[in-house]
Amino acid sequence: RTTSSSTTTTTTTQMWSGSSRKSRSSSSSHHHHHHHASSSSGNSSSSVKESFGVKLFDKYADPDDATNINMEGIVNLCTELDIDPLTDIRILVFLWKMGSKEKPQQISKEEWLAGCTKHKVDTIDHVRKMLPSLDTGFLIHSEFKDFFKFCFQFNREGTHKTLDRELVVELLRLVCGTGSYIAKERLDTYCDFLLSHKGTEYVRITLDQWTSFLDFCEEVPNLEYYDETTSAWPVLIDEYVEHMQSLQQKK
Amino acid sequence: FESLFLGTTQEFYRLESLSYLSQNTATAYVEKAQVRIEEEKDRAKALGLASTTEEPLKSIVETELIERHARALVDMEHSGFASLLTDETKLQEMRCMFDLFARVPSSVDNLRDALAERIKADGRGLISDQERGSSDPPAFVRGVLKMRSRYNDVVAVAFRGEKRAQKRMRESFEDFLNADTRAASCLAVYVDELLRNGLRGCSEQEVNERLEKVILVFRYLSDKDVFEAFYKQHLAKRLLGNRSVSEEAERAMVSQLKAECGYQFTSKLEGMFNDMRISRDMRDSYKAHKRSEQDEGEADSSRVKPIDIEVDVLTNGYWPSQNVPPCTLPIPVQGAINKFSTFYLEKHTGRKLSWQSSAGSAEIRATFGSSPFRRHDLCVSTYQMCILVLFNDRNTMTLGQIRSATQIPDMELRRHLISLCTPKHKILKKGSKGKAIASDEDTFTYNPDYTSKFKRVRIPLVSLKETNPHKTSTAAAEASAESAGSSAVPASVEEDRRHLVEASIVRVMKARKALHHNDLIAEVSKQLSVRFVPSPQFIKKRIESLIEREYLERAKDDRRLYNYMA
Numbered sequence: 001r002t003t004s005s006s007t008t009t010t011t012t013t014q015m016w017s018g019s020s021r022k023s024r025s026s027s028s029s030h031h032h033h034h035h036h037a038s039s040s041s042g043n044s045s046s047s048v049k050e051s052f053g054v055k056l057f058d059k060y061a062d063p064d065d066a067t068n069i070n071m072e073g074i075v076n077l078c079t080e081l082d083i084d085p086l087t088d089i090r091i092l093v094f095l096w097k098m099g100s101k102e103k104p105q106q107i108s109k110e111e112w113l114a115g116c117t118k119h120k121v122d123t124i125d126h127v128r129k130m131l132p133s134l135d136t137g138f139l140i141h142s143e144f145k146d147f148f149k150f151c152f153q154f155n156r157e158g159t160h161k162t163l164d165r166e167l168v169v170e171l172l173r174l175v176c177g178t179g180s181y182i183a184k185e186r187l188d189t190y191c192d193f194l195l196s197h198k199g200t201e202y203v204r205i206t207l208d209q210w211t212s213f214l215d216f217c218e219e220v221p222n223l224e225y226y227d228e229t230t231s232a233w234p235v236l237i238d239e240y241v242e243h244m245q246s247l248q249q250k251k
Numbered sequence: 252f253e254s255l256f257l258g259t260t261q262e263f264y265r266l267e268s269l270s271y272l273s274q275n276t277a278t279a280y281v282e283k284a285q286v287r288i289e290e291e292k293d294r295a296k297a298l299g300l301a302s303t304t305e306e307p308l309k310s311i312v313e314t315e316l317i318e319r320h321a322r323a324l325v326d327m328e329h330s331g332f333a334s335l336l337t338d339e340t341k342l343q344e345m346r347c348m349f350d351l352f353a354r355v356p357s358s359v360d361n362l363r364d365a366l367a368e369r370i371k372a373d374g375r376g377l378i379s380d381q382e383r384g385s386s387d388p389p390a391f392v393r394g395v396l397k398m399r400s401r402y403n404d405v406v407a408v409a410f411r412g413e414k415r416a417q418k419r420m421r422e423s424f425e426d427f428l429n430a431d432t433r434a435a436s437c438l439a440v441y442v443d444e445l446l447r448n449g450l451r452g453c454s455e456q457e458v459n460e461r462l463e464k465v466i467l468v469f470r471y472l473s474d475k476d477v478f479e480a481f482y483k484q485h486l487a488k489r490l491l492g493n494r495s496v497s498e499e500a501e502r503a504m505v506s507q508l509k510a511e512c513g514y515q516f517t518s519k520l521e522g523m524f525n526d527m528r529i530s531r532d533m534r535d536s537y538k539a540h541k542r543s544e545q546d547e548g549e550a551d552s553s554r555v556k557p558i559d560i561e562v563d564v565l566t567n568g569y570w571p572s573q574n575v576p577p578c579t580l581p582i583p584v585q586g587a588i589n590k591f592s593t594f595y596l597e598k599h600t601g602r603k604l605s606w607q608s609s610a611g612s613a614e615i616r617a618t619f620g621s622s623p624f625r626r627h628d629l630c631v632s633t634y635q636m637c638i639l640v641l642f643n644d645r646n647t648m649t650l651g652q653i654r655s656a657t658q659i660p661d662m663e664l665r666r667h668l669i670s671l672c673t674p675k676h677k678i679l680k681k682g683s684k685g686k687a688i689a690s691d692e693d694t695f696t697y698n699p700d701y702t703s704k705f706k707r708v709r710i711p712l713v714s715l716k717e718t719n720p721h722k723t724s725t726a727a728a729e730a731s732a733e734s735a736g737s738s739a740v741p742a743s744v745e746e747d748r749r750h751l752v753e754a755s756i757v758r759v760m761k762a763r764k765a766l767h768h769n770d771l772i773a774e775v776s777k778q779l780s781v782r783f784v785p786s787p788q789f790i791k792k793r794i795e796s797l798i799e800r801e802y803l804e805r806a807k808d809d810r811r812l813y814n815y816m817a
Contacts, residue, residue: 161799208798208805215810229787232768232811234795238788 053116070106090134096150104156152210162204182217264315276330284316321358336369345409367423374427388440429473439481473784480744522569530563558587577608579658581640630709634667642697651691752793760815768811
């Protein structure tokens, strides 16, 4: 079982974070540490009264850093829950609800414990029971906006503040694929525009560009009356509109 | 009766004006119309018409005679207002038309439009002359000044100095002068010419008068920072080459710019003058230092007479940046430079000297022919000196060999080399035929048959365009474009603009704490208008950059509102 989870670790972490050489190498050492970690936590649990979710935390914690659950731990959690992090948005919703904030691609022990207390999660079964409620359809507008921002922030690498446009497109499809906030045509044309744009300006996308896009889809469903001269939207969006308008003219 | 009377009057004038217009010149028509209007006025008085009738009557007459035919009167061939504008002698006729039109104020718009069109057309003509090369930059500026003077008269006389016409004239000048940065570049070349030659022998008053005219054109420019960049480049060359017609004239120009734009605009320029003054003092003390060294018997170990060098030390931030690594200098020159460096750095510890071999000049004694030898002192660039010294050891060298021996960058190397084998100054003979250098294997041979009637010969540099007539490398294109006056904003100015806009945004936001998008754009544009006119898109890009760097953020509930992040 440990072997198979190591392989899964490799591929999925690659999807979420462009180059995951670091993760891959540690997964082989992971092989041994994993056993070690679980056995030690097994010993300590009987002696001390713990807060909600400590045992769960220790199960998925980074063997090299017991104060964090990193991407491998998260993927292991997914495996346990039988959900595919590549196509299932719910793991992101879960992490957001649990309060991962401080650093990208991980959740700290402090955050985890607070989240577990808040959502009364102590065992994997509790988490499993939470799954249906993690549908984005249950989020009210302000919550979805906050979650949307979280999706960007969570997927950053280390100290980088921007995301690769390919990843941005993948994320957009994952988060907004249902079409409730962003119309399918808008999403498709925007992703096409991003990926095919020549030049270096939009090879990486900023947080402002990310969050603005959602607002833009809500506030400007119709591109006909878009006024570029007074637009406060990021230049990226101005250029997208220009692109769409020139396509329209060609028709 | 009244409506019948008015109706018939209207019919009458409608027909009469049409027929008169079709058979007469606009000028004649204008006269006739004025007469008719007066006649109607007198008649109304004589008939004792009620004042309630007078108004509509006046209005009808004016509408039929003036308003209806306003366009025709402007456009009529030869005598229409638009045509009259092209003839300097027709100011009176134009004024008559203006007076007539002034009775129906809205029709004066037609006259102002015609004025604007004419000015812009003339202006574009001047610019295309420039483009085609049939006139040079100073001629362009002289043309603009002449135009300005001429149209000032038109507005003063024909439009009776009307404020709206004045405004329209200014806007028209701004329109064609700011179509691209060529105007800024031409003006800088014009000023350069004045300060090198044009103002020679002029009294202080004349100098100020002529420089004031420069400021008149400068005032129309929206990209004043582009002018500043070009002006600074020329100024640097003049100061370093000691080519200024007089220091007073240079200072006068800076004063005029300061009066026009404020201290900020000219502080770096003043820094340049300061550097030159300090350099002069430094040179004197270095001379004294060398003399004292000689006296103390610390003579050079070699038997070669030490090279005499004169150094200008420039403060990095004030002068246009060069960023060219120094070339390989002849050993004696390098030695002299090292001695100076030691001297200078002892006086100013903590400073760093970067030698600008691309900007220096040299006087080199050359010997030609056979006994009796012909000796000439050649005034050349530092690069040329490095090239020529190589021929002390070898008679013939290839381009490749020269390049590796001197480490001069290729574009400049070609230019300085070619300047040494022009028909007029054939110090070297080029192996290949034709003007351009064929390849790295192309040879250059010392020419012992060189002659000149002068003992001291200045070898001028050929323009960059001539060195590479066919090559389209970006460096060549940029360089030749710059010397010709390109339509693109120089990269250094573009970079400065980014910094200036960001600094302005931060300043405004720091003061206001929160500001809406349109207001921020307006404030920033206003702050920077003295130097240039940033597009809203340009400012927006900087806003985005500042959001990314967390100087600003968008307000949570209003995307168009920015908050300052302390």
